[in-house]
Every structure is written in structure tokens, then in C-alpha cells.
Amino acid sequence: KMRRGWIECRHDIDSFAPDLLSLYESLKPSEEHKSKQTQLIDSLAKSLSKEWPNARLHLYGSCANSFGTSHSDVDVCLEIEIGTESTVEILQRLADILHGDNFDDVEAITSARVPIVRMLDPGSGFSCDICINNLFAVANTKLLKDYAQIDGRLLQLASIVKHWAKLRGVNETYRGTLSSYAYVLMCISFLQLREPKILPCLQAMDPTYIMVVDDTKCTYFDDIHQLHDFGAENKESIAELLWAFFHYWAFQHDYRKDVISIRMGKIISKKEKDWTTRVGNDRHLMCIEDPFEISHDLGRVVDRQTIRIIIEEFERAADVLQHDNDPCVTLFKPYNY
Ligand code: ATP
Ligand code: MG
Structure with missing residues (x-):
């Protein structure tokens, strides 16, 4: 859907693809990083097994979804049977245990939408959310992770966008900008909308994977090696895609009406989601539907001021890629608003 007239990208855009690809390679976590991560998980499992012998530890976020970089934290989910104790009480107890086991800066953050214990592992220096x-x-x-395996350009695009967002100061939910997770969803949605498509919509296909969470069925097609050449017809380079991504979010996305939905594989409307008015703190100025918790808008943290900042950053990025002589440097110039 081209709303504000299609402008063409500069003709030499592909000449920047090699630099972007080597940037992407340099962002990948090293083997050393991964083994430190494994050590952290092992020592964490040891600490927890004394108190909760039947607990299961799941890794989530970028250490498990393949979108990790060497700057990523470690996200861990503890699956336990809860009796009468509240989640907050358990987190408090967890914080005491970790503190006693010599993890640093242990802090229970119980007011967040998803309450966590955050700590620092002195061995690896990694920050860890549980x-x-x-x-x-x-x-x-x-x-x-399954989307990432369908077409390599998703990992490239999302890693570069996350890196850009961190350096430009627009990856801080506590300050009203977007989470890494939100940026990855934006990249998936964008690649679902390319012509020809680079990614399919896995939730619109016959489900092969089912996980029931609370009362919600999370289902989708996960037999991805059947889709390994899905995006092959589309020959766009990472440079072209990166420019088009920023251009879309700067000039084509209709912030008044549109909701991006990787669940539907297309743009849906705020009206059909009933996301047209502010409810409590949910302003719905920039709407990104969570694929499974579909009443959850990942853009809810964005307010009138930060949406301007974010859009201006998209415009700057599109402009740099379009006109700058050294876009791979200028694009990532650190900035803090
Ligand atoms: P980074 O490399 O920056 O750590 P990440 O992929 O780990 O990126 P985070 O923003 O740290 O992303 O989020 C970790 C995980 O937590 C996500 O993969 C997602 O499963 C979940 N998550 C994060 N933010 C939200 C949110 N607002 N709503 C629902 N789930 C979220
Ligand atoms: Mg993380």
C-alpha cells in the first residue's frame, strides 16, 4: 500500500550492502559470548534447583530467538507450580536467593507489566532478567526464531534496525520508545508486505504447533524447512530493504489508522481493534499488535512527544540512506534526545 506516492531509492543503494552485511556479522554474538551465557544459565539453574526442584528454565528473548547481539541481555523464564504465594512474593524470594548466591545488583521489579527480577552476573558481566x-x-x-529461519534477510534487517535504535536512543520503553521485540515485529511485518513477499504469515497457515498459555491457544505453522526458499523470488538487497523499511515508517505508515499485525500478515485498522481512543495509559498512537496477546499493543508506551522523536528518527534514517555519502557511518551516529 503506497499512500504518499512512491519515491524511488537512489540507484547506487546496493553498493552499501557489503558494508551493512559486515556490520551485521560484527553484531553477532561470539562463541565466547555464547559459552558465557551457557555458564550463567547453569549457575542460575543450580541456585534455583535448591528452592524449586521441579522448576523448568526457559530462555526467551534475543538469547533464544536468534536476534541476539553481543550487547543483548539474558532473558530467563522460570516455570513453576504456584500455590497460594503471589508472583510478587515469589520474585522477592527469588531475589533473596540470588543475592545470597553472590549475583550482583539483584532487584525485584514488580510494578512492570511483566514483573521480573533483574541482576548482574559477575562472572560474565551480563545483565539477566528473570x-x-x-x-x-x-x-x-x-x-x-522460526521466522528468522525462513529468509536470512530478516535477521540482517532486524539486527541492523535494533543496533540503529540503540545508538539513536529510541530503544528504551521506560522513556516512551520501543522495545527490541517491537522492532523485530515491525521488520517481520514489513517483509510480509514486500512484493514479492519475503516472509509468509505463519499464523494464517495450517497450524503444526500449539501451545496453550492461560486460556489462549498460540498456534501457527512451524514446519519451516518447507518454506526455506519462500522469499527467493524477491531479489532486494539488505541495503534496499533497510532504506524501504525506514521510508515506510517515515512516510507511508498511516499512524492515525494503521495497526501492524504479523498475526494477519497485513495492515489492519485501529477501528477493528477498538484502539481508537485512549484507555488508561494506552494511547495507541503507534500500533503494533502482539502476535499472541492480541489485545496487547506494543506501541502503548509511545506518547505524543516520543512518537515525534521516533518518526523524526525514521525520516533521518531514510534521508541518510537516500543522500548521505557515507550512510553506513552517519546512520549509526550515536544520539540521545
Ligand atoms: P535485546 O537484544 O535488545 O535484549 P530482545 O529480543 O531480548 O532484545 P527484549 O525487548 O529484551 O528483546 O524482550 C525480550 C523478550 O521479552 C521478547 O522476545 C518478548 O518475548 C518479550 N517482550 C519484550 N517486550 C515485550 C512486550 N512489551 N510485550 C510482550 N512481550 C515482550
Ligand atoms: Mg533481551
Whole structure:
């Protein structure tokens, strides 16, 4: 859907693809990073097994969805049977245990939408978030990982966009900008909408995977090796896609009406979601539907001021890729608003 007239990208855009690809390679976590991560998980499992012998540890987020970089934190979900104790009480107890086991800066963050314990592992220097029984995160982690295996350009695009967002200061939910998870969903949606398509809509296909979380069935087609050449007809390079991504979010997305939905594989309307008015703190200025918790808008954190900042950053990025002599440097110039 081209709303504001199609402008063409510069003709030499593909000449920037090699630099972007080497940037992407440099962002990938090293083997050393991964083995440190494994050590952290092992020592965490040891700490927890004393208190909760039947607990299961799931990795989620970028250490498990393949969108990780060497700057990513470690996200862990503890799956346990809860008796009469509340999640908050369990998190408090968890924080005490970790503190006693010499993890640093242990802090229970119980007011967040998803309450967690955050801590620092002195061995690896990694920051680690632990949540309890948040199996939606485990399900969406698998969904993202499966999408990543269909076409390599998703990982390239999302890693570069995440890196850009971190450096430009627009990847901080507590300040009203977007989570890494939201950026990855934006990339998936964008690639579902290319012509020819680069990604399918896995939730619109016959389900081969089912996970029931609370009362919600999370289902989708996960037999992805059947889809390994899905995007092959589309020959766009990472440079072209990166420009088109920013151009879409700067000039083509209709912020008043549109909701992006990887669940539907297309743009849907705020009206059909009933996301037209502000309810409590949910302003719905920039709408990104969660694939499984479909009443959840990942853009809810965005307010009138930060939406301007985010759109201006998209415009700057599109402009840099369109006109700058050294876009791969200029694009990532650190900035803090
Ligand atoms: P990074 O590399 O920056 O750590 P990440 O992929 O781990 O990126 P986070 O934003 O740390 O992304 O989120 C970790 C996981 O938590 C996501 O993969 C997702 O499963 C879940 N998550 C994060 N934010 C939300 C949210 N607002 N709503 C629902 N789930 C979320
Ligand atoms: Mg993370």
C-alpha cells in the first residue's frame, strides 16, 4: 500500500550492502559470548534447583530467538507450580536467593507489566532478567526464531534496525520508545508486505504447533524447512530493504489508522481493534499488535512527544540512506534526545 506516492531509492543503494552485511556479522554474538551465557544459565539453574526442584528454565528473548547481539541481555523464564504465594512474593524470594548466591545488583521489579527480577552476573558481566511463568514470551520467542529461519534477510534487517535504535536512543520503553521485540515485529511485518513477499504469515497457515498459555491457544505453522526458499523470488538487497523499511515508517505508515499485525500478515485498522481512543495509559498512537496477546499493543508506551522523536528518527534514517555519502557511518551516529 503506497499512500504518499512512491519515491524511488537512489540507484547506487546496493553498493552499501557489503558494508551493512559486515556490520551485521560484527553484531553477532561470539562463541565466547555464547559459552558465557551457557555458564550463567547453569549457575542460575543450580541456585534455583535448591528452592524449586521441579522448576523448568526457559530462555526467551534475543538469547533464544536468534536476534541476539553481543550487547543483548539474558532473558530467563522460570516455570513453576504456584500455590497460594503471589508472583510478587515469589520474585522477592527469588531475589533473596540470588543475592545470597553472590549475583550482583539483584532487584525485584514488580510494578512492570511483566514483573521480573533483574541482576548482574559477575562472572560474565551480563545483565539477566528473570520472569515467572510468562509462557507467552516463550511462545513468541519460538515464533520469531522460526521466522528468522525462513529468509536470512530478516535477521540482517532486524539486527541492523535494533543496533540503529540503540545508538539513536529510541530503544528504551521506560522513556516512551520501543522495545527490541517491537522492532523485530515491525521488520517481520514489513517483509510480509514486500512484493514479492519475503516472509509468509505463519499464523494464517495450517497450524503444526500449539501451545496453550492461560486460556489462549498460540498456534501457527512451524514446519519451516518447507518454506526455506519462500522469499527467493524477491531479489532486494539488505541495503534496499533497510532504506524501504525506514521510508515506510517515515512516510507511508498511516499512524492515525494503521495497526501492524504479523498475526494477519497485513495492515489492519485501529477501528477493528477498538484502539481508537485512549484507555488508561494506552494511547495507541503507534500500533503494533502482539502476535499472541492480541489485545496487547506494543506501541502503548509511545506518547505524543516520543512518537515525534521516533518518526523524526525514521525520516533521518531514510534521508541518510537516500543522500548521505557515507550512510553506513552517519546512520549509526550515536544520539540521545
Ligand atoms: P535485546 O537484544 O535488545 O535484549 P530482545 O529480543 O531480548 O532484545 P527484549 O525487548 O529484551 O528483546 O524482550 C525480550 C523478550 O521479552 C521478547 O522476545 C518478548 O518475548 C518479550 N517482550 C519484550 N517486550 C515485550 C512486550 N512489551 N510485550 C510482550 N512481550 C515482550
Ligand atoms: Mg533481551
